[in-house]
Amino acid sequence: MQLGMIGLGRMGANLVRRVMRAGHDCVVYDRDTAAVETLVSEGVAGAESIAELTSKLAAPRVVWVMVPAGVITHTVIAELADALDEGDIVIDGGNSYYRDGVRNAEQLAQQGIRLLDCGTSGGVWGLERGFSLMIGGDRSAYAAAEPIFAALAPGVQAAERTQGRDGEVAAAEKGYLHCGPSGAGHFVKMVHNGIEYGMMAAISEGLNILHRADIGVTEGVSGDAETAPMTHPEFYRYDLDLPAIAEVWRRGSVIGSWLVDLTAAALVESPDLSAFEGRVSDSGEGRWTAIAAIEEGVPAPVITAALSSRFTSRNLNEFADKAVSAMRKQFGGHDEKPGTGR
Amino acid sequence: MQLGMIGLGRMGANLVRRVMRAGHDCVVYDRDTAAVETLVSEGVAGAESIAELTSKLAAPRVVWVMVPAGVITHTVIAELADALDEGDIVIDGGNSYYRDGVRNAEQLAQQGIRLLDCGTSGGVWGLERGFSLMIGGDRSAYAAAEPIFAALAPGVQAAERTQGRDGEVAAAEKGYLHCGPSGAGHFVKMVHNGIEYGMMAAISEGLNILHRADIGVTEGVSGDAETAPMTHPEFYRYDLDLPAIAEVWRRGSVIGSWLVDLTAAALVESPDLSAFEGRVSDSGEGRWTAIAAIEEGVPAPVITAALSSRFTSRNLNEFADKAVSAMRKQFGGHDEKPGTGR
């Protein structure tokens, strides 16, 4: 079948390539003409505008929008809607807030256009590994676009079947799922990313504990009125090989995971991770997951702690820390100990 | 080569089986004679006492101890030491506190016996998948016992090689690693389990958020002076299929992991997890990881939150919750709202 793709960034371009490899046709558009040209050179049909893109697709059209969430997605979908007809299908595959999807779907429905929200996981590796797709919206639209989802997903052979599942292979086992009505796809993807935040933080905290397992040697026992003396320096004398440890966790261990695989790769590249400063971005889903937990009354201490850690990595804790120091100065006359800068 | 095994529980018996399959010989002992008989019926040599076990092994002996951590491990190792000779090797493969390993190793060293501490991950699946082994202690003892570790580990073929690793396959790539001197193996395994706590909590919190994604329908908007009214019931109307969602995360997603695989299997068995009450045990490593983080000064908010959640699952928060209610009663005259029991 035919797919239109708007947005040819890291993710969008690879989605197109994987769809093409499965034998479907694509027409692509991006504001950045170089991005279009790259794909054209790979045999994909290009367009110089959204209108041209839609004109090259046969009705009912299926157009995937893969642009940054928020205002940009909203604007692109609005412009796209003007160029579409009743019965066409738009897929928002970006990291949109699921609530925007609900609102956008209602608006497009007034024109008879069906919006599917599709949470897309897999990152830059999706071209090879396939993408995990969490889809919400009108079921008939989902059914119409299913060949595209099937082409993008990893397929059942990507992992052993789960014990207890046999017989016909369900879509979820192939790597895509219609999760429910509008917003359900992005909702599930949002929670997926919340889990991701927690898992990444857990691994990273663990690595930091290993990283400092030698402080009984490097820092000694000295304490003063401002600092706790080390209670047991004799138990912190390990100089550990982190790249090897991440590697050993990849096979047979309970924490075996793609994130550990990637960590192992990162540590091979740079055992001390010196290529990074440690300023961790957050692109919305972690925040939204935490907010959903709060509004549902669900305790999510791990996911919210992981989110706080990202804020902290960008120094957003600074004023609070100053306030704690100020209180200590007030009640105890404690001056801050000089450090090597925050 | 020959291996003695003391302790034939879930883990110990499977360790023996995997070592046997690799062509080594085993002599086994357990207080529970039925456990010994089971393995004898599978062709393994049994012993009725620790002394008999050691008498059946040629020097230098290698004896693996796989019994509950703490007092039992300590007692068994002490008894075993009496039956060993200089040059023999003891492997503590249980979930011992790494500090006990350091102390035990020093004691055994006085008799010329070398203690290896071996953190063993893989659970009941290790027989099929292989075990991930994190080893500490004397390097010559490690070298002598390496064929056993190689037999137990999954082997390099269990996963694709990490990008950036080529040439000769390192032990870590096969699934076992000499991490450092005494205690290093259990230290690394301890942190592994701390990470495991965090990952499990992250997945579980996410599932709970999905589980309650329908409360806009089921609970409505009503609030009162004691309870927050729902701000956005319209955004919580999803009745989600958790077994299918866990399944779709198994292939291609960023959170793909063995724990997600197992979650998917558990949800196929029981979509509402009604077979469980939710009282989560903790067997020590999570506590020790949190304590290590504290003593090193490493922030570990996610891992410690996951640990707190385990305590809370067993109702150990009760007195604190009563105190909060008591304060609310004092300042606001708030009575507790009746519930369906804690």
Added chain:
Amino acid sequence: MQLGMIGLGRMGANLVRRVMRAGHDCVVYDRDTAAVETLVSEGVAGAESIAELTSKLAAPRVVWVMVPAGVITHTVIAELADALDEGDIVIDGGNSYYRDGVRNAEQLAQQGIRLLDCGTSGGVWGLERGFSLMIGGDRSAYAAAEPIFAALAPGVQAAERTQGRDGEVAAAEKGYLHCGPSGAGHFVKMVHNGIEYGMMAAISEGLNILHRADIGVTEGVSGDAETAPMTHPEFYRYDLDLPAIAEVWRRGSVIGSWLVDLTAAALVESPDLSAFEGRVSDSGEGRWTAIAAIEEGVPAPVITAALSSRFTSRNLNEFADKAVSAMRKQFGGHDEKPGTGR
């Protein structure tokens, strides 16, 4: 001056009494006629409807609304607006979401009515101690109503002046503050309550640690494969007198606070807090504070953890805990240990 009061619950009735004591006149209304009659018997003018209440007030009227936040506040303010004239002032003194205040203020402004949002802290003790008032909205309306705020606030004599403050006494030193435009009062009160959640949780966790300081005696050292053995039972042999400890913290200690005062009172009443089940309500501000922190990108690990603990106290962690148990069963064959119920 004259004040109308709508809503005569625990807070509203005491606000009226304190305003009366300061020599102002009040007209009161509540759906519950008994509540009106109580105050009438104390010499306050009553009304049988909102319309009657407004008819008894001279323009420009000042009417305080003290009803449950959310739909009820919204409805009452809408009905009240119909009975008011241009130039009148409405004060929303409840625990409204500050965003509702912004919206309500805009709506009332179209009729020339000015809405002040007033966060009111002090609980059932406010009649005696005075209330702490955080006010947002039109500055001229604030100025017009200031005598009421001054009557309700504790006054500067309630505490020693802060070091560095001298000269004329600022309103904040008397216990009330115009914080900014619409919503600012409820915003500041919201954060106040977020801090309150954190402080209450800190005190309660500490009490729980003291409460269980005897487990080296009561639980012993026994551990098994499911449970961590106690590492240092000899250090947990204290049978502590919690009422006395809370009392000793009231004078001279760094944590001296009204919340500790109230805790001491609660523990005198019931040293084991057996009057409480420990199901802690949350009435919105904690949630909103956490959401504000997230939207601002401010790390608030303590406040969000305190919020999660409230959810957990109401068993909302149950599904997540079941999921953790289910994973443990899957990978380790661990059965849940029976307990005395969740």
Added chain:
Amino acid sequence: MQLGMIGLGRMGANLVRRVMRAGHDCVVYDRDTAAVETLVSEGVAGAESIAELTSKLAAPRVVWVMVPAGVITHTVIAELADALDEGDIVIDGGNSYYRDGVRNAEQLAQQGIRLLDCGTSGGVWGLERGFSLMIGGDRSAYAAAEPIFAALAPGVQAAERTQGRDGEVAAAEKGYLHCGPSGAGHFVKMVHNGIEYGMMAAISEGLNILHRADIGVTEGVSGDAETAPMTHPEFYRYDLDLPAIAEVWRRGSVIGSWLVDLTAAALVESPDLSAFEGRVSDSGEGRWTAIAAIEEGVPAPVITAALSSRFTSRNLNEFADKAVSAMRKQFGGHDEKPGTGR
């Protein structure tokens, strides 16, 4: 009665002054002779050595040790013990680990010397306000030293009596308490400081949320693939006066506390807290409280989060943050966004 004091730092010198003011005699010693001279100039008897100090005290002697916890306390107490006789009393008033107190008490008991552990709260303000004293150890020694404790404590008049307490005034109401056997005093003080960590963090997080309440104006809505766009900039337009807000919370509010008093004072001095960098020390008790919670199995998410925040304020999260960035780079090709340095 007579008191010997070893250690004349911020705390020790003020303890001496307060004891003197109550009419008792003191003999003081410090390695720093200037510190001794200062007190001698105020009329206190000085000593040039521990031996001289003990020689100036009549038996049974009471000597208070107020030096940094850990090795120094241990060394001083050992030297002191050599200069004391059976029946004498040593008070360790510093922030010692309660376990050291247990061990030290056992050792001194062999010489017939009784060690009291005394947790001392009040900071630099104790001279004026009195100190809150939490005491452990031999009850007869406590009884013998009680006049000193009574002199140091604030006295019952420092706060209204707790509702429900009448009749004879208990020691706890005066501000000192015999909490139990050896270590109990420092244990209770340790938990007190754990609570203090939580309360300070709660206040500071709240201030930070207020501090950034204007980011809807200052940062705008822009987001990109790396950063979440602001969902509701219109709700974050408050430019709040933090010194005034802290002040208004001092009277009548639920969070009224000495820490809020001190925060108000600090903000008067420096509304933007620019005198501080935000590197917060931790002197042991927070760590030990967290460890006690873990060993008891008590969930303490708030106190442990507050502790993690202190570590983070000193950049000890850096390696973990780098690891998160490294994973994001691996799976998503995300580069770190440049910042203004960590």
